[in-house]
Amino acid sequence: MTHGNDTGNKQLMEKYLGLAQPDDGIMCEYIWIDGTGEGIRSKCRTVYEEPKKPTDCPIWNFDGSSTYQAEGSNSDMYLYPCAIFSDPFRGGKNKLVLCEVFKYNKKPAETNRRKSCNEVMERAKATVPWFGIEQEYTLLDYDGHPFGWPKNGFPGPQGPYYCGVGANKVYGRDIVEAHYRACLYAGVQIAGCNAEVMPAQWEFQVGPCEGIKMGDHLWIARYILHRVAEDFGIVVTLDPKPMEGDWNGAGAHCNYSTEAMRNDGGVKEIEKAIEKLSKHHVRHIKAYDPREGKDNERRLTGHHETSSIHDFSAGVANRGSSIRIPRQVAEDGKGYLEDRRPSSNCDPYAVTEVLVRTTVLDE
Amino acid sequence: MTSRVVSGETDKSVMQRYMTLPQSSDAVMVEYFWIDGTGEGVRSKGRTLSTEPKKPEDCPVWNFDGSSTYQSEGTNSDMYLVPVALFRDPFRLGNNKLVLCEVLKYNKVPAETNNRHTCVKVMEKIKSTKPWFGIEQEYSLMDGDGYPLGWPKNGYPGPQGPYYCGVGSNKVFGRDIVEAHYRACLYAGVKICGCNAEVMPAQWEFQVGPCEGIEMGDHLWAARYLLHRVAEDFGVVITLDPKPISGNWNGAGAHTNYSTEAMRKPGGLAIMEEAITKLSKKHDEHIRAYDPNQGADNSRRLTGRHETSSIKDFSAGVANRGASIRIPRQVAEDGYGYLEDRRPSSNCDPYSVTEIIIRTTLLDDLPLCSC
Numbered sequence: 001m002t003h004g005n006d007t008g009n010k011q012l013m014e015k016y017l018g019l020a021q022p023d024d025g026i027m028c029e030y031i032w033i034d035g036t037g038e039g040i041r042s043k044c045r046t047v048y049e050e051p052k053k054p055t056d057c058p059i060w061n062f063d064g065s066s067t068y069q070a071e072g073s074n075s076d077m078y079l080y081p082c083a084i085f086s087d088p089f090r091g092g093k094n095k096l097v098l099c100e101v102f103k104y105n106k107k108p109a110e111t112n113r114r115k116s117c118n119e120v121m122e123r124a125k126a127t128v129p130w131f132g133i134e135q136e137y138t139l140l141d142y143d144g145h146p147f148g149w150p151k152n153g154f155p156g157p158q159g160p161y162y163c164g165v166g167a168n169k170v171y172g173r174d175i176v177e178a179h180y181r182a183c184l185y186a187g188v189q190i191a192g193c194n195a196e197v198m199p200a201q202w203e204f205q206v207g208p209c210e211g212i213k214m215g216d217h218l219w220i221a222r223y224i225l226h227r228v229a230e231d232f233g234i235v236v237t238l239d240p241k242p243m244e245g246d247w248n249g250a251g252a253h254c255n256y257s258t259e260a261m262r263n264d265g266g267v268k269e270i271e272k273a274i275e276k277l278s279k280h281h282v283r284h285i286k287a288y289d290p291r292e293g294k295d296n297e298r299r300l301t302g303h304h305e306t307s308s309i310h311d312f313s314a315g316v317a318n319r320g321s322s323i324r325i326p327r328q329v330a331e332d333g334k335g336y337l338e339d340r341r342p343s344s345n346c347d348p349y350a351v352t353e354v355l356v357r358t359t360v361l362d363e
Numbered sequence: 364m365t366s367r368v369v370s371g372e373t374d375k376s377v378m379q380r381y382m383t384l385p386q387s388s389d390a391v392m393v394e395y396f397w398i399d400g401t402g403e404g405v406r407s408k409g410r411t412l413s414t415e416p417k418k419p420e421d422c423p424v425w426n427f428d429g430s431s432t433y434q435s436e437g438t439n440s441d442m443y444l445v446p447v448a449l450f451r452d453p454f455r456l457g458n459n460k461l462v463l464c465e466v467l468k469y470n471k472v473p474a475e476t477n478n479r480h481t482c483v484k485v486m487e488k489i490k491s492t493k494p495w496f497g498i499e500q501e502y503s504l505m506d507g508d509g510y511p512l513g514w515p516k517n518g519y520p521g522p523q524g525p526y527y528c529g530v531g532s533n534k535v536f537g538r539d540i541v542e543a544h545y546r547a548c549l550y551a552g553v554k555i556c557g558c559n560a561e562v563m564p565a566q567w568e569f570q571v572g573p574c575e576g577i578e579m580g581d582h583l584w585a586a587r588y589l590l591h592r593v594a595e596d597f598g599v600v601i602t603l604d605p606k607p608i609s610g611n612w613n614g615a616g617a618h619t620n621y622s623t624e625a626m627r628k629p630g631g632l633a634i635m636e637e638a639i640t641k642l643s644k645k646h647d648e649h650i651r652a653y654d655p656n657q658g659a660d661n662s663r664r665l666t667g668r669h670e671t672s673s674i675k676d677f678s679a680g681v682a683n684r685g686a687s688i689r690i691p692r693q694v695a696e697d698g699y700g701y702l703e704d705r706r707p708s709s710n711c712d713p714y715s716v717t718e719i720i721i722r723t724t725l726l727d728d729l730p731l732c733s734c
Contacts, residue, residue: 088381091384162431165406166591166592167597167598170595171371172371174374177381177455178377178378178380178381179381181382182381184392185384185385185386191410191411192408192411195408197431231377305437315438317441317469319428319430319437320437328426
């Protein structure tokens with residue numbers, strides 16, 4: 001079970017992690033999105049007072065030529081803290097700090113989708129938009145094969161694994177449990193989790209989050225996921241179709257509502273929103289993965305509980321359509337809609353921004 | 364020690380650090396669990412609630428994708444989870460909970476494998492008779508390759524004889540899982556009343572009871588969920604198949620002990636004999652209710668050998684393990700007590716079993732739709 005980068009002795013670590021830490025020596029891990037639009041990077045600095053809000057943390061910088069973000073000749077990029085969370089790995093007063101990336105000329109980096117998302121959320125804030133994202137992901141062993149799958153082979157066909165229990169039904173539950181506890185501790189709005197249809201595939205949900213918080217909380221939840229799995233010597237992939245063939249892909253279904261949709265009679269607002277969404281299918285598909293739809297093409301086939309990437313469709317309780325209206329919502333006459341198109345490796349800032357632009361700002 | 368086949372093993376000591384992170388009191392994890400479309404599989408998923416539930420009704424009605432659990436089509440897949448019984452969570456500890464749920468279809472009609480729905484109505488109807496149940500759940504431990512735990516690969520252990528209630532590493536396999544499960548059940552609030560090693564090596568039994576009415580089904584399903592989940596932690600697989608290894612190896616049952624208040628009082632033996640007479644007239648209906656496949660599973664087990672009765676005949680006797688109904692020797696001596704129905708399969712639905720026993724012995728010929 002141990003391999004190249006697993007130093008094995010976690011007990012030894014405990015001795016050091018248990019050392020008393022001075023009040024004026026707080027560790028802050030700055031976290032950002034790299035040039036791929038889906039990878040996460042981080043580095044640490046000591047601060048001399050416990051930060052209570054993001055602006056208490058100094059603006060920092062890093063070498064963008066090492067993260068696919070800049071040329072070597074002009075590589076400094078800025079990190080602007082925008083959200084802080086408690087650090088579940090270091091404990092105490094230590095923090096995780098989510099940052100926006102800016103270029104040397106103070107313009108947002110190409111993969112900094114937060115800046116425009118924040119502006120849109122500000123403009124739409126009277127509608128009180130809420131989001132909940134269902135983040136699916138797959139666990140891989142260090143050789144790249146799904147964790148728990150027989151080497152050079154495949155498990156039995158899908159059917160018994162979704163929400164399963166038992167050592168022949170689910171693989172890697174320890175990581176899921178550890179991640180959930182770490183997120184709760186950090187202050188991430190984690191709302192639930194379950195085993196998914198493909199074995200070694202899991203899902204957690206973050207929300208309900210208002211406005212910009214959806215992107216912030218989901219990115220930190222992703223950082224924590226990669227970091228927890230790293231402790232176990234296991235790899236997390238957010239690839240939307242990690243295994244070809246009769247195996248489910250992974251999505252990031254985005255649940256969305258405005259205050260009007262949540263009030264009595266809201267189903268009319270939901271239908272209006274769906275009407276608008278139906279006219280912008282291509283624009284949304286482009287925003288729903290970091291490669292303008294190329295990643296999602298492998299996943300949105302119309303099979304395995306997906307809609308086809310080519311068509312827009314909507315339906316009550318229909319898991320084969322682009323937009324699903326939950327059965328309970330149809331009965332209550334109000335609630336929210338579920339956009340099932342976003343890929344598991346989408347940028348939640350891009351997804352939430354385009355949903356608000358289309359349905360609220362009419363842009 | 365024989366070699367093990369474990370898929371997906373992870374380091375439990377790493378987990379410890381995370382599981383001891385402080386959890387604030389306004390973030391309680393509740394794991395909803397339910398019976399899937401096979402009638403014997405269990406599924407679960409978790410959610411965060413902002414206050415600690417004290418009774419099942421404190422947990423909101425939820426829903427899930429029934430097309431992924433053999434319970435609905437993809438085009439109309441939402442199904443409802445209605446919490447009915449709450450337990451403490453022995454894996455996550457603290458204020459965290461496990462909640463057993465009934466499944467309803469999109470139109471609020473009970474799902475096909477939701478046998479609790481009619482059982483609870485029947486139990487309500489006859490509650491003044493105070494029916495008590497105790498079920499002896501047998502099961503087998505399997506390694507990751509589907510072969511019994513501890514058995515030599517490509518071979519067999521010595522013949523049955525030394526294993527029942529045995530002690531010693533050549534007599535019993537997997538005791539750690541049994542011990543861990545017992546403690547988990549006690550912590551959770553499940554009415555586990557005993558356990559023992561069984562006749563086939565790697566086969567075990569635990570007993571849940573005495574439970575009154577609907578509680579029997581609720582507590583047995585919770586105990587089964589805990590069993591699968593504990594074994595998962597050990598990388599071992601539980602099977603409730605009634606005949607996991609064919610040949611000269613015992614099958615697995617879920618003997619159901621049953622009594623009403625009248626049977627438990629002096630002179631109760633006469634009431635028990637009346638009940639047995641009624642049971643003798645409904646053998647086929649009971650067999651159909653005693654496994655999830657209308658008797659097909661049990662037909663591999665109830666052969667008349669290996670301490671079973673034949674599936675074709677009904678019989679009853681004092682201290683007779685080859686009979687359909689056994690009256691324990693002590694009960695015959697005291698003149699009151701309970702009877703043991705030895706027919707239910709290990710993978711039976713306890714709701715179906717307890718309901719039909721009540722219908723036959725207390726409700727006479729009341730048709731199903733009258734409840």
